[in-house]
Amino acid sequence: MLILFNKPFNVLSQFTDKGLEGSKRQTLSDFIDVPKVYPAGRLDKDSEGLMMLTDNGKLQARIADPKYKMAKTYLVQVEGEPTEASLAQLRQGLTLKDGPTRPADAKRIDEPSWLWPRTPPVRFRKTVADCWLEITIVEGKNRQVRRMTAAIGHPTLRLIRWRVGEWALDGLETGAWRQG
Numbered sequence: 001m002l003i004l005f006n007k008p009f010n011v012l013s014q015f016t017d018k019g020l021e022g023s024k025r026q027t028l029s030d031f032i033d034v035p036k037v038y039p040a041g042r043l044d045k046d047s048e049g050l051m052m053l054t055d056n057g058k059l060q061a062r063i064a065d066p067k068y069k070m071a072k073t074y075l076v077q078v079e080g081e082p083t084e085a086s087l088a089q090l091r092q093g094l095t096l097k098d099g100p101t102r103p104a105d106a107k108r109i110d111e112p113s114w115l116w117p118r119t120p121p122v123r124f125r126k127t128v129a130d131c132w133l134e135i136t137i138v139e140g141k142n143r144q145v146r147r148m149t150a151a152i153g154h155p156t157l158r159l160i161r162w163r164v165g166e167w168a169l170d171g172l173e174t175g176a177w178r179q180g
Contacts, residue, residue: 002180003037003053006172009118013042013051028053031175040064041164044143048118049074049161050169052180063164069138070165075112076133077122077158078149082108086152090135094151098141101148105136115160116174122157130157 007013011026019025028039028051037053040063054060062068090106109132135145146156162169167180 001034001037001055002059002167003032003034003177004167004169004172004180005032005051005053005177006169006174007043007048007051008174009048009120010045012045013039032177041140043161044146044159047159047161048174049159050164050167050172051161052164052167064140066139071136071138071163072140072161072165073134073136073163073168074145075109075115075160075162076135076145076149076156077111077130078133078154078156079128079130080154081129081131082133082152082154086154087133089152090148094148096141096144096147096151101141101144102137102139104148105134107134108132109134118158134162136163 005028011028011030013028015027015029017023017025017027032053036055038055038060040052040054040060043049043051052063063070087106087108090104093101093103111132133149135148137144145159149156172178
């Protein structure tokens with residue numbers, strides 16, 4: 001079984017919250033009541049979009065293990081307006097504190113017309129422009145896309161994983177799931 005889940009902002013990518021005693025953070029169990037499925041990869045609490053869960057260990061490894069180099073595409077709202085030279089840095093690969101990244105596909109896009117509102121909304125600043133990028137990577141270092149956009153001087157404001165390999169969010173509302 002494969003489940004495609006559109007993870008909302010501020011939801012943990014696990015079924016239980018092992019945080020502070022008495023904390024009431026939302027987890028996958030607030031949205032998915034299917035026994036014996038496990039996340040194939042993770043998304044940070046402050047990231048949104050496609051998460052995949054499965055009961056198949058081989059499929060889980062193929063999706064999550066970096067050695068398979070499965071492409072992951074993100075829609076990224078960044079602070080400022082990156083130049084073509086900045087985008088070229090992403091395409092060539094960057095050196096982050098934990099080493100070099102592989103080259104990414106990166107391009108500027110219009111804000112998606114189908115995009116759901118985020119709760120809470122991204123803070124708006126009249127004096128600082130923002131724009132949207134589409135970034136595809138084939139590795140999965142911790143908070144990699146956020147660190148890459150920060151390295152080119154354009155911090156991430158909103159991060160949505162749109163596609164993993166052949167699977168995409170296509171029409172899946174935030175907080176909803178379907179079998180893949």
